[in-house]
Amino acid sequence: MSPPPVSERPVPRHGWPQALAAVLTALAVMVLVAALGLWAAGAADLPDGAFPRVVAATLVTSVGGGVELAGNAGVFAQTGAALTVMPLSVTLAGALVIGGGFLRPLRYRAVASARELAGWAARIAVVWLVVLIGLALGARQTFAVDVGSGTLSDLAGLFDAAPKVGFTTDAPLTVLFGLLWLAGVLVLALLVAGRAPLPGRLLRFQESVRPAAHAMVLLLLGAVAVALLAALVTAATRWHVPETLALILLGLPNLAWLGLTLGLGATWDGRVDGPFGLPVPHVLDAVLRTRDVSELNLGTLTAYDGRLWWLPVVDAVLLLAVAFWTAARSPARVRPWRHALHLGVALALTVLAVCLTGRISAHYGLSLLGIGDLGGGLSGEVLLRPRLWQAVGLGALWGLVAGFLGGLLAGPAHRRGRVNGGS
Incomplete structure (x- = not known):
């Protein structure tokens, strides 16, 4: 029996289970890359079981989210901190996986309507939104800073000014920039993949x-x-x-x-x-x-x-x-x-x-x-x-x-x- 022509191939579904699988696979890859990198950097030795929270903060920054640093050193002292950096290895790994998951159900297609593409992207975005909220809530920790011995240590003890520094996330910014990051990845995936379907009106631009x-x-x-x-x-x-x-x-x-x-x-x-x-x-x-x-x-x-x-x-x-x-x-x-x-x-x-x-x-x-x-x-x-x-x-x-x-x-x-x- 001869195989069916290409046009008769079953079109893979792209519903909620597929969206959940795409996002969770990307999340797992990002967690693995970030955790191994932080472990190699020595972050596994951080006190108070902070390692998972540092991994969460790394994922937040990798998608453009905001991590705020704050300190407290008692009544007579102040600590100041600021951090802006994107760990692009984690960013790249997540973008490749979630972009591939977005395109996979669209294979064997020549044309797809804008409504269909938007609906498929919206399902992924809803699942991704839940992930972003979870990361924003989980990326919170405070550390005590060891000032060593000597005059500075004596002054810190005298004024009850043992310095502490911690981090937390700006949840609204994390959600906003995380969704913008996802939108950019999905649009770029459609632009880059030569066989990905486009709405009929956009086919003339693909060349x-x-x-x-x-x-x-x-x-x-x-x-x-x-x-x-x-x-x-x-x-x-x-x-x-x-x-x-x-x-x-x-x-x-x-x-x-x-x-x-x-x-x-x-x-x-x-x-x-x-x-x-x-x-x-x-x-x-x-x-x-x-x-x-x-x-x-x-x-x-x-x-x-x-x-x-x-x-x-x-x-x-x-x-x-x-x-x-x-x-x-x-x-x-x-x-x-x-x-x-x-x-x-x-x-x-x-x-x-x-x-x-x-x-x-x-x-x-x-x-x-x-x-x-x-x-x-x-x-x-x-x-x-x-x-x-x-x-x-x-x-x-x-x-x-x-x-x-x-x-x-x-x-x-x-x-x-x-x-x-x-x-």
Whole structure:
């Protein structure tokens, strides 16, 4: 008996059980990645059984939610803290899984109505909303800060000012940004997947949008793959296994996509001060550990290590590869200048997203009787922020050049293969 034609294949359902399965699978993967990364970083040793709450807080920040830090050091003392960072390894893992779960029931389809897609996305969003509320309620903890021995310890005991610091979540912001994150992931999944169905009215845009969007995802994943290879080599040669594992599972895309923008010529402003710093290669810490805010770019990096001139080379290779792949899979009637325009806009938007999600701001300090930060080891700051529009402009320029070259190089591939569309 011959198999039924493709058009007669049963269409997978996408109801509430499928939505629950998609969200819970993504949540499980995110919890696993965050927990292993925090364990490698030593967070399992935190007191009062705080590890699960720290994992919950990590998941909240990974989807753009707000975590508030607060301190209490008695009547005569104050603690101040602030933290803004996204662990993009957890973010990326969750986005890939939930995006795949969203697309899976839509396979074998050529067209889907906007109402159908919206209903399927709404089911996932409702389940995700419940998860966000649970994470926001669970990510709350307070820790006592060990001030050691000596004068500071005596003063803390005298004034009943033993410092404490804790974290809690801003539940409304967590829900808002978590839902926006989900919406972005689902929209991006539809844009990137070449076989995902679209409403009939949008089919005419897929030729110009989907190849460039897919190219940007390949570019970002390629940068992460290069960074992963470098991290594994570092772990194997320098035996920094726990630190490297923590970086891979929590912040590898942070480092990879920072390097991507630096290779394009972008400049970031940053500073590292105090006992804690960035879990990054020594050269970055050396550039940023200064009295004032420092510039982080190819010039300052290569002043410490000339080998980092390979960053723009890697960027050029990755960009040219995805530009050629995009042009080769596009209809032959699309001219090189149009490839350039599509890739220029796409890379500018990608760099914008990297800059918005890759910034870091962290500060903690203790003051007693209003006298500044005391104790040396009890205060510090980490700051990393991009020069946004410079980076976006450079991304557009690189995208234009790479797209044009990719279109030219793909010409012979079109002539050897089947031509799609007219001339």
